[in-house]
Amino acid sequence: MSRIGKKPVAVPNGVTVKVDGGKVSVEGPKGKLERAVPQEVNVTIEGSEVAVARKRDDRVGRSMHGLTRALIQNMVTGVSDGYVRKLEIVGVGYLASISNNVLSLRVGYANEVKKEIPTGLSVTCPDQTHVVVQGCDKQLVGQFAAEVRAVRKPEPYKGKGVRYEGEHVKIKPGKSAKS
Numbered sequence: 591m592s593r594i595g596k597k598p599v600a601v602p603n604g605v606t607v608k609v610d611g612g613k614v615s616v617e618g619p620k621g622k623l624e625r626a627v628p629q630e631v632n633v634t635i636e637g638s639e640v641a642v643a644r645k646r647d648d649r650v651g652r653s654m655h656g657l658t659r660a661l662i663q664n665m666v667t668g669v670s671d672g673y674v675r676k677l678e679i680v681g682v683g684y685l686a687s688i689s690n691n692v693l694s695l696r697v698g699y700a701n702e703v704k705k706e707i708p709t710g711l712s713v714t715c716p717d718q719t720h721v722v723v724q725g726c727d728k729q730l731v732g733q734f735a736a737e738v739r740a741v742r743k744p745e746p747y748k749g750k751g752v753r754y755e756g757e758h759v760k761i762k763p764g765k766s767a768k769s
Contacts, residue, residue, distance in 0.1 A: 593656075594656040594659055594660060595642055595644070595655035595656040595658075595659045597659065598636070598639040598640060598641045599639060599640040599641075599642075599659065599662050599663045599666055600638065600639055600666075601635075601638045601639060601640060601666060602666070602670050604618055604619055604670065605617070605618040605619075605666055605669055605670050606618070607635055607640055607662075607666070608635075609627075609633050609634065609635060612626055612627050612629070613625065613626055613627065614627055614633055614640075614662060614665070616662070616665040616666055616668075616669050617669060618666075618669030618670045618726075619669070619670065620668065620669050620670065620671070620672045620726040621668070621669055621710070621725075621726040622669065623665045623668060623669060623726060623727060625661060625662075625665065627658060628654045628657075628658060629645075630644060630645055630646065630650055630651040630654040630655075631643065631644050631645065631651070631654050631655055631658045632644075632645060633658070633662070640662055640666075642655060642658050642659040642662065643655075664728045664729075667728075668725075668726035668727055668728055669726050672724055672725065672726050673724070673725060673726070673727075673728050673731045673732075674722065674723070674724050674731070675722075675723045675724075675731050675732060675734075675735035675754070676720065676721070676722050676723075676754065676755035677720065677721040677722075677723070677735060677738055677739060677752055677753065677754060677755065678719060678720050678721075678752075678753055678754075678755050679695075679697065679718075679719045679720070679721070679751075679752050680719070680744065680749055680750055680751060680752075680753065681697065681698060681748075681750035681751065682750075683696065683698070684696060684697045684698060684719070684742075684750065684751075684752075685718035685719060686715050686718060686719070686720075686721050687715060687718065688707075688713060688714070688715050691706065691707050692704050692705070692706055692707065693705045693706075693707055693713055693715075693721065693738065695738070695741055695742075695752070697741060697742040697751065697752060698742060698750070699742075703741050705734075705737060705738060705741070707734070708730060708734060710725055710726070710727060710730055711723060711724065711725040711730060711731065711734055712724040712725060713734075720755075721738060721752075723735045723738070735754070738752060739752045739753065739754065744757070744759040746759065746760065746761060746762045747761065747762055747764060748761075749761055
C-alpha cells in the first residue's frame, strides 16, 4: 500500500474541495484549480479531509494512488498559500524587465529574448537582476521558471546566466590553471 496515498489531505479553512464525477476542483483565496481524476482511483471528502483510495491493486492502480494524492495536496497548498519561484540573473549587462505581459531578458545575445507570461501567473521584477514567479499552480510556476532559466543557463567558468535563487553553481578552473 502506498504510504503517501494512505495519508489523507487536510483541507484548511477558506478552501473548498469538490469532487464531481471524474474531476476534483479546489477553490481558495489564491485562485481555483481543477484536475481530472484517473479512473484507477476514488476520491472522497470526509469532513475536512480528502481521501484517495485505489480501485484495483494492479501496477497502474498503485502508481496512480500516491500520484493523485500528491497532486490534490499541491492543489490545496497552491490555492491557500501559493507557490513562489525566485530567479537571479548574474552577468555584466544582463537584465530583465516586464512590459505588457511580456518578460524581456537581455542575457548576452544580440537581441532581447521575450517570454510571454502565461495566464494564472504573476511575474514581477523587484530589480533588474531578479525575477519572481508566483501562482497557485505548482506545475505552471515551475515550468515557466524553468523556461526562463533555460534561456541562458549558468555557465561553469564565470557563473554568468539565469539561476534559481540560492542555486549553487560549481565554478571550474580555466585552462590556465595548473594541476
